[in-house]
Amino acid sequence: MTDTPQQSTEQTKQIGKYKVAVIRDKCISAGSCTHIAPAVFELDEEGIATVISQDGNDDETKLLAAQSCPTMAITVTDTETGQQVWPPQD
Amino acid sequence: MEFQPPQKYTAKLQDKIVHNDKFIQLHFELSEPHRLSFLAGQYVSIKVADRGDRRPYSICSAPVVDHSFELLVDVTPHGVGIEYLLGLDFGAEIELLGPMGRFVVPDMPSEQALQFVATGSGIAPMRSMLLDQLQTKKDTRPMTLYWGLRHEEDTFWLLEFEELAHNFSNFSFHPVLSKPKEAWSLCRGRVTDCVKTHQQPEQAGYYLCGNSAMLEDMINILKDQKVPEEHVHHESFF
Numbered sequence: 562m563t564d565t566p567q568q569s570t571e572q573t574k575q576i577g578k579y580k581v582a583v584i585r586d587k588c589i590s591a592g593s594c595t596h597i598a599p600a601v602f603e604l605d606e607e608g609i610a611t612v613i614s615q616d617g618n619d620d621e622t623k624l625l626a627a628q629s630c631p632t633m634a635i636t637v638t639d640t641e642t643g644q645q646v647w648p649p650q651d
Numbered sequence: 652m653e654f655q656p657p658q659k660y661t662a663k664l665q666d667k668i669v670h671n672d673k674f675i676q677l678h679f680e681l682s683e684p685h686r687l688s689f690l691a692g693q694y695v696s697i698k699v700a701d702r703g704d705r706r707p708y709s710i711c712s713a714p715v716v717d718h719s720f721e722l723l724v725d726v727t728p729h730g731v732g733i734e735y736l737l738g739l740d741f742g743a744e745i746e747l748l749g750p751m752g753r754f755v756v757p758d759m760p761s762e763q764a765l766q767f768v769a770t771g772s773g774i775a776p777m778r779s780m781l782l783d784q785l786q787t788k789k790d791t792r793p794m795t796l797y798w799g800l801r802h803e804e805d806t807f808w809l810l811e812f813e814e815l816a817h818n819f820s821n822f823s824f825h826p827v828l829s830k831p832k833e834a835w836s837l838c839r840g841r842v843t844d845c846v847k848t849h850q851q852p853e854q855a856g857y858y859l860c861g862n863s864a865m866l867e868d869m870i871n872i873l874k875d876q877k878v879p880e881e882h883v884h885h886e887s888f889f
Binding site: 591592593596597599624625628629631647649 | 654656657696698702703704705706707748751752753
C-alpha cells in the first residue's frame with residue numbers, strides 16, 4: 562500500500578471494506594467527522610480533516626461521520642463492490 | 652476537559668417559535684435515550700433526509716435541562732436541513748447524534764473575563780453558554796455579549812438578554828445592527844466595530860460564532876491585540 566499525500570486535493574488511504582477519503586478543498590473544519598469517528602479522522606495543522614486510519618472505527622461509524630459532514634467533503638466507497646456509498650451517485 | 656463520544660438519540664418536536672421571517676426556535680423532547688448530557692456550546696447532528704444526510708445545529712438551551720433541547724435556526728438558506736426542519740409537524744420524531752463539538756467554555760482561570768461575539772444564528776451556542784455560566788455555575792467573571800444582526804426586524808431575545816443583564820451585574824449586552832433605522836439608538840455597523848469601540852478587559856477569553864468574515868476580522872483584531880491563541884475560541888461551521 563502506498564500513500565500519495567498532498568499530490569491532489571483528494572486524500573485517500575485504503576484498508577477494510579469501506580474506504581473513506583477527504584476532499585480537502587471541500588472541508589470547512591467543522592470537525593463532525595472527528596467527533597463521530599475519532600480513530601479514523603483528525604484535523605491537521607491547517608484544520609482540515611485527514612484520514613489517520615481506515616480501521617479505527619467500524620464501517621457504520623465511518624458512514625455516519627461522512628453523512629454528518631455539512632459540505633459532503635468525505636466520500637465512502639465499498640471496496641468489495643467498488644460502489645461509492647456516500648454521497649450516493651444518483 | 653473530557654468529551655464523550657456522541658451517541659444516537661431520537662426526539663420529538665414539542666414546540667416551534669417563529670421569531671420573525673429569518674429565525675425559528677425549535678424545542679425537542681428526548682425520546683430514547685431520554686436524557687442528553689451536553690456542555691454549553693455543543694451541537695447535535697440531525698438526520699435530515701432518508702438517504703442519510705445530516706446537518707449540525709447548535710443547542711441554544713442550557714445543559715441543566717437534560718430531558719430536552721432547543722435549537723435556533725436561520726431559515727433563509729433553503730438547504731436540505733432547513734426544508735426538513737420546517738416540514739416537521741408537532742410530535743414528529745427526529746434522529747440525531749450528539750453531543751458534539753469542542754466550542755465550550757473551558758475551566759480556565761487565566762480567562763478573567765468572557766467576551767462573546769456573535770452574528771446571526773451564531774447566537775445559539777452563546778445563549779446556552781451564558782445561561783450556563785450565569786444561572787447554573789454562578790460565574791461572577793465579567794461577561795459581555797456583542798451580537799450583530801442586519802435589520803431591526805431580525806431581532807429577537809433582546810428582552811431576554813436585557814433581563815439577564817438586569818439580573819446579573821457582571822453581564823452586559825450590546826446588540827448591533829448593520830442596517831438600522833434612524834431611531835436605533837444602540838451600536839450600528841459591524842459587530843467588530845462595536846467591539847473595538849469598547850474597552851476590552853485584560854486577560855479575557857473570546858468566544859466567536861457567526862459568519863466567516865466576522866470570525867476572520869475578530870481573529871485578526873485579537874492577534875493585533877496580542878490576545879493569546881488559547882484565549883480565542885470559535886465555531887466554524889456557520
